[in-house]
Amino acid sequence: MADAPNFGRRPFLREGAAAETGAALRACPGASLEHTFDRGDAELDRSLMDAWGPVLEVWEGYAADRAIRHRGSSGGAATALALYCLEREGMSGVLHTAAREDVPYSNQTVMSRSREELLARTGSRYAPASPGEGLHRIEEASAPCVFIGKPCDVAGVQATRKERPQLDAKLGLTVAFFCAGTPSTRGTLELLKSEGVEDPSSVRSLRYRGNGWPGRWTVEYEGASGEMRTESLSYEESWGFLQRYRQWRCYICPDHTGEFADIAVGDPWYRPAEPGEPGRSLLVARTRRGREILHAAARAGYIQLETKDATLLPRSQPNLLETRGSLWGRLVVLRLLGAAVPQYRGFPTFRYWERELNLTAKVKSFTGTARRVLRKGLWKRAVVREAKAEVEGNPGRAANLS
Template sequence: MGDAVEFGRRPFLVERPAPETGDALRVCPGASLEHTFDRSDPALDHDLMPSWGPVLEVWEGHAAAGDLRRAGSSGGAASALALFAIEQGGMAGVLHTAARKGAPHLNETVYSTTRADLLANTGSRYAPASPCDSLGLIETAPAPSVFIGKPCDVAAAQRARRLRPALDEKLGLTIAFFCAGAPSTRGTLELLRRVGVEDPASLKSLRYRGDGWPGMWTAVWTDSAGEERTARLSYAESWDFLQRYRQWRCYICPDHTGEFADIAVGDPWYRPIEDGEPGKSLIVARTPRGRDFLHRAAAAGYITLETKDASLLPRSQPNLLATRGGLWGRLVALRLLGAPTPRYIGFPMFRVWLRRLGLKQKTQSIAGTTKRIGRKRLRRRVDVREDDHTRSAAA
């Protein structure tokens, strides 16, 4: 996998590539995605199911450990669950994403096996990441492992396990974090330039969130005079800028809340956040495995579960529900104009589009996509090239 600065992480051919099997395309959620869970299961929340996928329980809580809670992006729930997994849950490690060593504006996949590893790699990364590129580490681990990623990453890992028996055996738990879209590397580079970082090689560290809730976007670099400098932006300021660089795939994604994960985590935005408030997590148990694991972690003192309330999910993420509704209109526009269109099964998008969106939003979902098809040349094949500066940073 390599980084195409305008598009995100993409696969590139290497010398003497292995024979093609088609497996990568078969598991790619950008090409197709299907829900296969049992919709008649009485344990599932049938009120939430049409818009939010399988839901067993919804909690507001946070990591019990103060350092994990502060360092994490939204209460540290994912980090706390991962820590329980490797210390008491019988897991060998955690496959997830971290800032790339030597190039913190980029990401890399890491396999953490200790508390120190997890603490060093906390915080959201609003930049391209591809944790599925290292699923082999899970297959060769001495015991099952945890996989943490974006909803699309988890969906791909779940599909890959059907084709790879070793992965199916060793994939012990999947955790997804809510995602409104992944900005390209271009977004980060432009934001760095805006605060005075002309050369990303001068960066010493870059955090998008964490160290408080929701945390600050913080860049630390060495200027041309050799002095260390720091720039900070609020979460709202940084995301308002970065979200303009989201890749097209994210605009036509049906799952922003980790519907294929055992556990999904996000921000409980159902109320205003006070300055200095300790982080809170919205935690969604989606499978029996995830629900049982969550309660075991709470009983062991790794995570604090405060409020159980299914309404927290739609109240906290109304924008993601609107995004789900708009998807139906976008797919219609793609099909009508002959642009490549993914195939989604088991996502009742039309119902959400019809009932949840106003007339203006309905119109925008189709008309806006029609404009993007022309502006982004979505009916043409694109020559995607790996960016030179990201390749050299990885060397």
């Protein structure tokens, strides 16, 4: 996996690699997604099932550890759960994403094994990441591990574990965080430039969120005279800029809330964050394993669970029903124009197109997609090149992707 600046993380064949077997394609959530959970399970919340996937419980809470709560993007819940699994469940490590030390505006896949490592690697990363590339580290671990990633990452892991028994046996817990889409590296570089950071190599650290809720985008870089400088933007300002650089796949994603994870975490946006307010997290237990770990972590003092309320999920993400409805229109247009169309099963979309979208939004789901298909040339094969910072000894290697 490597970064293609205008697209995101992409797979590139190694020189001399054997022919593609199809295993990667079968696991790729960009090609297909299918819900296979038991819809007849009496414990699942049927009022949320079609729009939000399997839901057992919804809580608002936060990490009991004050440092984790402060540094986390919201309430530090994912980090707190991971730490509980390391210290109380005997798990071997946590596979997740962190900033690259040598290229701070880029990401790397890491295996954290202690509170110190987890704390140093907290915070959202609104840049391309591919933690699934490290699954072999879970398979090789001495004990089960935690996997933390975007909804699509976790969906890919769940598909992969069905074909790799050793991986299945070593996955102790999967955690997904809510995701509105991943901006390309180009987005971060343009944002840096807009704030006066012309040379990306001068960046020494970059945080997108954290150190308060919802936190600020903060870059530290070396000025022309060698002095250290800092630039900062609010979360609203930085995300408002970066979201324009989201890759196309994110516009046709059916899962923004981690429907394939054991536990999904996000921001409780049902109310505005007050200035100086400590972070809080929305926690969604989607499987019995997830619910078991969530309650055990609370009993052990790692997580503080405050409010149990299933309506917190739709109230915190009020636009996602319209997003699911728009998805139906977008997929129809892709098929009509001969562009690649992912296969989704178990995601009702037409009823939300019909019920949640007004006439203007219905029309836009067609016309807006048609414009993007034509502007982006989505019906034809694209040449994708790796970023030079990613390719050691082989800059500019390219791959053809359809």
